[in-house]
Amino acid sequence: MSKVKVIVNGAKGNMGKASVQAIENDGELECVSQCDVGSNLMDEIASKSPDVILDFTHPNVVFSNTKTIIESGKRAVVGTTGLTEVQLKELDELSRANNTGVLVCPNFAIGAVLMMQFAAQASKYLHEVEIIEYHHPYKADAPSGTAIKTVDMIHDVSPNVNEHFGDFKQTELIEGSKGGYYKNVPIHSVRLDSYIASQEVLMGSPGQRLTIRHDSMDRMSFMPGVCLAIKKSVDVTGLVYGLEKIL
Numbered sequence: 001m002s003k004v005k006v007i008v009n010g011a012k013g014n015m016g017k018a019s020v021q022a023i024e025n026d027g028e029l030e031c032v033s034q035c036d037v038g039s040n041l042m043d044e045i046a047s048k049s050p051d052v053i054l055d056f057t058h059p060n061v062v063f064s065n066t067k068t069i070i071e072s073g074k075r076a077v078v079g080t081t082g083l084t085e086v087q088l089k090e091l092d093e094l095s096r097a098n099n100t101g102v103l104v105c106p107n108f109a110i111g112a113v114l115m116m117q118f119a120a121q122a123s124k125y126l127h128e129v130e131i132i133e134y135h136h137p138y139k140a141d142a143p144s145g146t147a148i149k150t151v152d153m154i155h156d157v158s159p160n161v162n163e164h165f166g167d168f169k170q171t172e173l174i175e176g177s178k179g180g181y182y183k184n185v186p187i188h189s190v191r192l193d194s195y196i197a198s199q200e201v202l203m204g205s206p207g208q209r210l211t212i213r214h215d216s217m218d219r220m221s222f223m224p225g226v227c228l229a230i231k232k233s234v235d236v237t238g239l240v241y242g243l244e245k246i247l
């Protein structure tokens, strides 16, 4: 069986370097090019003829990178965070029009995917939800893609969480103290050295609280998911959003 040929975009970054290593260690995958700032992605795709391009770059460039990949007719696996709902919809339409596929995974760690699924399941019974996410200070965006995806998954199951907030708005003595709101769920973003990626989902109902927590302490936690996503992406048409969809 021939190997799946992969270009890693953002190959000099933390996730890019770990991914190149993981691809090289996987007998079914081959890294045919390592791109970063200064590379011409379109030229690399034309000359190396990859099956899949893996993107771990920056929230400011991920949308245009992904469009470049799709327009070349190749499959994209996107780990970079920061894509909006509107952009995801556009990528879905564009990839269908180009008869190709794009897999966007805000978190490749299986434990994080389980955390999101458990939180969505629990939200049927515990309707008060807040999220605290912890990352290193060099992370470009806030809140994290994992926090946004967690809220999306909760919202799909329980669109009315946090109704107890009602119209009652507490005074924030310092703006932002109660977090940033997405689909009525407050998200609190901590940026501190020593973290890679952690998240707690706090859920409550009168008299009880459930805390679901996941910690990635090493980037190797993402690599089985990255390799699996690359392999599965060759059969994807349109947008697939979330590793749980291909497990």
Ligand SMILES: NC(=O)c1ccc[n+]([C@@H]2O[C@H](COP(=O)([O-])OP(=O)(O)OC[C@H]3O[C@@H](n4cnc5c(N)ncnc54)[C@H](O)[C@@H]3O)[C@@H](O)[C@H]2O)c1
Binding pocket: 009, 010, 011, 012, 013, 014, 015, 016, 035, 036, 037, 038, 056, 057, 058, 059, 061, 078, 079, 080, 081, 082, 105, 106, 107, 108, 109, 139, 140, 197, 222
């Ligand atoms: N999906 C996941 O499981 C997961 C896990 C960790 C991090 N992330 C996300 O992945 C992204 C990258 O994280 P990181 O820690 O590796 O960041 P990083 O800053 O260490 O690496 C980013 C790399 O992208 C390169 N880059 C920037 N713009 C580029 C462009 N236009 N073309 C090519 N290369 C470009 C940079 O030079 C750098 O080498 C972030 O959005 C982060 O939040 C996702």
